[in-house]
Amino acid sequence: MQSHASFSDVSELQLSVRGPVFTPADPGFAPEVAAFNLSTQHQPDLAFGALDAEDVSAAIRWAAERGMPVSVQSTGHGATNAIEGGLLISTRRMLELSIDPLEKTARVGAGVRWKAVVELAATFGLMGLCGSTTDVGVVGYTLGGGLPILGRKYGFASDHVIAFELVTADGTQRRVTKDENSELFYLLRGGKGNLGIVTAMEFHLFPAADLYAGGMYFDGEHAPEVLRAFREWVPSLPVDASASMAFLRLPDMEMVPEPLRGKFVIHLRYAYQGDLATAAEVLEPMRHCAPFMMDATGPLDSTQFDTIHQDPDQPVPVREHGFLLDRLDDQAEDALLRHFGPGVESPVLLAELRLLGGALAKSTDGEDIVGGRDAAFSFFMGAIAVPPVLDILPGVFSAVHEDLRPAANAGTFVNLHGHFVDAEDRERPWLPSARERLRKAKAEVDPKNMFSFGHVVGLPVIDQTVLLEDVVTAGGDAVLNN
Numbered sequence: 437m438q439s440h441a442s443f444s445d446v447s448e449l450q451l452s453v454r455g456p457v458f459t460p461a462d463p464g465f466a467p468e469v470a471a472f473n474l475s476t477q478h479q480p481d482l483a484f485g486a487l488d489a490e491d492v493s494a495a496i497r498w499a500a501e502r503g504m505p506v507s508v509q510s511t512g513h514g515a516t517n518a519i520e521g522g523l524l525i526s527t528r529r530m531l532e533l534s535i536d537p538l539e540k541t542a543r544v545g546a547g548v549r550w551k552a553v554v555e556l557a558a559t560f561g562l563m564g565l566c567g568s569t570t571d572v573g574v575v576g577y578t579l580g581g582g583l584p585i586l587g588r589k590y591g592f593a594s595d596h597v598i599a600f601e602l603v604t605a606d607g608t609q610r611r612v613t614k615d616e617n618s619e620l621f622y623l624l625r626g627g628k629g630n631l632g633i634v635t636a637m638e639f640h641l642f643p644a645a646d647l648y649a650g651g652m653y654f655d656g657e658h659a660p661e662v663l664r665a666f667r668e669w670v671p672s673l674p675v676d677a678s679a680s681m682a683f684l685r686l687p688d689m690e691m692v693p694e695p696l697r698g699k700f701v702i703h704l705r706y707a708y709q710g711d712l713a714t715a716a717e718v719l720e721p722m723r724h725c726a727p728f729m730m731d732a733t734g735p736l737d738s739t740q741f742d743t744i745h746q747d748p749d750q751p752v753p754v755r756e757h758g759f760l761l762d763r764l765d766d767q768a769e770d771a772l773l774r775h776f777g778p779g780v781e782s783p784v785l786l787a788e789l790r791l792l793g794g795a796l797a798k799s800t801d802g803e804d805i806v807g808g809r810d811a812a813f814s815f816f817m818g819a820i821a822v823p824p825v826l827d828i829l830p831g832v833f834s835a836v837h838e839d840l841r842p843a844a845n846a847g848t849f850v851n852l853h854g855h856f857v858d859a860e861d862r863e864r865p866w867l868p869s870a871r872e873r874l875r876k877a878k879a880e881v882d883p884k885n886m887f888s889f890g891h892v893v894g895l896p897v898i899d900q901t902v903l904l905e906d907v908v909t910a911g912g913d914a915v916l917n918n
Contacts (some may be wrong), residue, residue: 437699440479441482441502441504442678445502446459446482446497447499448498449482449484449495449498451497452487452494452497452498452868453484453487453491453494453495454490454884455467455484455485455486455487455491455493455529455821456485456732456824456853457482457484458482458485459481459482459533460479460481462571462715465483465534468485468524469509469519469524469526470525470751471482471503471511471512471515472512472513472515472571472751472752472753473513473514473515473516473751473752473753473754474511474712474724474751474752474753474754475753475754475755475821475822475826475848476512476515476516476517477518477838478507478509478515478518478519478524478574479519479520479521480520480521480523480524481504481523481897482522482523482723482787482828482847482863483520483523483524483526484523484524484525484526484530485526485529485532485670486526486527486529486530486546486635487529487634488545488635489601489603489609489635491705492525492603492633492635492764493603493607493608493609493772494529494607495523495525495680496525496576496603496604496605496606496607496633496886497522497606498523499522499788499842499886500512500537500605500606500607500884500886502730503884504522504523504886505521505522505523505887505888505889506522506523506524506525506605506705506886506887507522507523507524507525507887507889507890508522508524508525508526508527508546508633509526509527509528509617509628510526510527510528510546510549510573510575510610511549511572511573511576511579512545513569513570513571513572513573513576514572514784514851516755516756516853516855516856517855517856517890518856519771519891520549520721521618521891522889523635525600526571526576526727527545527546527547527633528547529620530542530546530635530636531545531547531548531552532545532546532548532636533545533546533548533553533557533621534554535553535556535557535560535562535641537560537562539644540559540562540642540700541598541638541639541640541641541642542557542564542634542638542639542641543637544574544637544638544639545635545636545855546573546633546634546635546636546637547560547573547764547866548570548573548574548575549572549573549574550564550566550567550569550570550571550572550574550577550735550828551570551572551593553566554566554570554738554739554741554790555739557641557644557738558737558738558739559642560563560641561643561644561645561764561905562641562642562643562644563641563642563699563738564581564593564639564641564642564743565584565585565586565587565592565593565596565642565702566584566585566593567582567583567584567593568583568585568598568745568894569742569746569747569749570596570741571740571742571747571749573637573815574632574637575637576628576841577593577851578594578597578625578637578639579594579625579626579627579629579634579680579861580594580597580626580628580694580849580850580851581593581594581622581625581626581630581804581806581807581808581847581849581850581851582594582851583790583796583808583851583852584678584706585678585707585741585744585816585915586616586678587678587792587794587795587796588673588675588678588791588792588794588795588796588799589675589677589709589719589794589795590642590675590795591609591680591795591796591798591799591800591838592626592735592796592799592806593639594625594804594806595625595638595660595795595799595801595804595806596625596639596800596801597621597624597625597637597638597801598613598638598639598640599612599632599637600612600613600620600621600624600636600637601633601634601635601636601637602617602624602631602633602634602635602676602828603632603633603635603847604631604632604881604882604886605632605882605886605887606760606881606885609635610632611705612624614801614802616913619801619873619877620877620881622802622803622848622873623805623873623874623877625723625799625804625805625806626804626805626806626807626823626850626866626870627805627866627870628850628890628891629887629889629890629891629892630647630775630874630878630882630891630892630893631874631877631878631881631887632881632882632887633887643789644737646709646710646711647707647708647709647735647736647737647742648706648707648708648709648712648733648734648736649706649707649708649733649736649743649823650658650705650706650717650731650732650733650734650736650743650799651702651703651704651706651730651732651733651743651744651745651746652703652704652722652723652728652731652732653695653701653702653703653728653729653730653731653732654701654702654704654726654727654728654729654757655694655699655700655701655726655727655729656683656702656777656778657686657726657778658702658725658726658777658838658908659683659702659772659773659776659782660777660778661685661725661726661854662681662702662704662722662725663681663702663772663773664725665721665726665843666679666681666704666725666789667764667768667769668721669721669722670764670890672877673718673791674718674891675793675794675795676709676710676715677706677707677708677718677908678706678707678791678794679702679704679705679706679707679791680704680705680788680789680790680791681703681788681789682705682787682788682789683702683772683776683777683784683786683787684700684701684702684703684784684785685698685700685736685784685785686698686699686700686701686785687785687820691748691750693730695729695730695855696729699826700778704722705744706719706722706744706882707732707736707744707746710725712735716733717735717822724807726812731859735773737780738883742797743891748762752820753820753822754818754819754820754821755819755821755826755833755854755855756816756817756818756819756830756852756854756894757816757817757819757833757847757851757854757855758761758814758815758816758817758848758852758853759815759837759840759844759845760792760807760808760811760813760814760844760845760847760849760856761789761811761812761814761815761843761844761845762810762811762843762844762845762868763812763841763843764789764813765811765843767842767843768840768843771836771840772787772789772820772840773837774839775835775836775839775850782832783819783820783828783829783832784817784818784819784822784832784836785818785819786816786818786819787815787816787817787836788813788815788816788817789813789814790815790816791812791813791843792809792810792811792814792815793810794882794895795810797809804871805866805867805874806849807847807848807849807850807865808845808847808848808849809816810845811845811847814849814852815840815844816854817833817853817854819832830857833854846864847864847865847866847867848864848865849865850865850866853865853891856891862890862891862892863892863893863894865891866893873894875893875894878892878893
């Protein structure tokens with residue numbers, strides 16, 4: 437489906453908002469809708485760069501009057517499925533950022549990235565619960581739960597939200613807290629973009645002292661020894677420690693450090709907050725499991741979190757697939773080595789296991805719908821999505837998932853779910869009970885399913901009645917608030 441707005445409609449939107457409005461014919465349209473994931477090419481009918489919550493509210497009211505669906509994007513890191521039609525609201529200009537060092541809290545606008553929070557918080561000796569890269573948007577990351585580097589110590593980022601400011605499908609601005617709009621507060625923490633557009637968020641910060649973290653690299657030929665050691669090591673880790681390991685087939689590019697360029701390596705990631713001597717001691721079993729190529733672990737400043745995972749800092753075309761594991765047993769270990777071990781030709785550049793548990797297993801502030809609390813590991817795959825690799829990736833991902841299914845959890849973590857293939861798959865991050873509560877809330881605040889993009893619960897598609905002669909409804913897929 438496609439929706440079309442007349443010249444007068446576009447003019448009316450322009451007069452209703454302060455931010456820029458772009459049609460596909462405008463030079464600024466392409467950069468406005470571009471996602472960090474270059475394999476996702478959004479094609480909305482209009483794009484709008486919101487400056488504040490009033491802008492968002494006005495644009496939503498404009499779209500609602502015309503029966504036009506709305507999507508939203510900040511950085512586009514999570515843009516796994518492309519938008520087709522409708523109005524895309526870009527929040528990247530909404531850069532409000534303030535920190536209260538006495539209360540240890542932060543307030544951010546919908547366009548703020550973690551890097552800005554990390555750098556400002558560090559001046560007060562504080563840190564936020566960012567994940568593997570500080571380039572992602574704070575709001576979208578947190579709406580999906582937000583899996584932090586130190587998640588086992590502090591829990592998910594969404595556990596520490598104080599308030600959301602939300603604009604619903606009728607253009608109403610709502611403050612959402614544990615005590616005000618409590619059901620929405622429950623659902624927004626892990627519910628991604630089902631219920632509207634979050635324009636601002638307030639959350640707790642934490643002391644940034646006593647960090648020991650980094651990565652170790654092993655030659656891929658030692659994958660069996662490292663995987664076995666990892667499996668035996670992680671059950672004894674204290675909650676102060678978080679860990680992950682990845683099978684990496686690194687490209688021969690200047691962005692990759694010389695010793696690792698063009699190599700198949702195993703990357704162990706580690707983070708610990710507490711006594712530094714203890715942190716080093718906890719890591720010792722992995723240091724001795726096999727000869728390592730590089731050891732970049734040690735005391736770390738919170739502004740250097742990006743050095744742990746070394747995620748790409750430039751836009752790349754990728755396809756991703758993720759799910760949860762309840763255990764890492766002999767069968768799962770064999771499956772991982774069969775697909776990603778030495779001598780295997782795989783188009784998957786990254787296959788990673790992130791240890792869960794600890795504080796991630798229980799919400800610290802009442803109920804929420806974050807996936808992964810009952811799982812032992814998050815498993816995630818990523819590959820460069822270019823022909824001819826692009827065509828074979830669905831089959832590769834499916835084969836790996838099938839071989840790991842005996843150890844797999846039924847759910848997924850929405851931020852690491854990857855590309856979804858159908859309506860059932862797009863809802864898989866949530867348990868049936870959570871889906872029902874999302875449906876009920878959506879029927880109340882978005883009864884026409886205006887926010888129908890990305891990982892959303894199933895509702896009938898927007899009423900396709902033509903409200904204006906040259907306006908029809910649109911549908912599509914995109915991840916909200918990334």
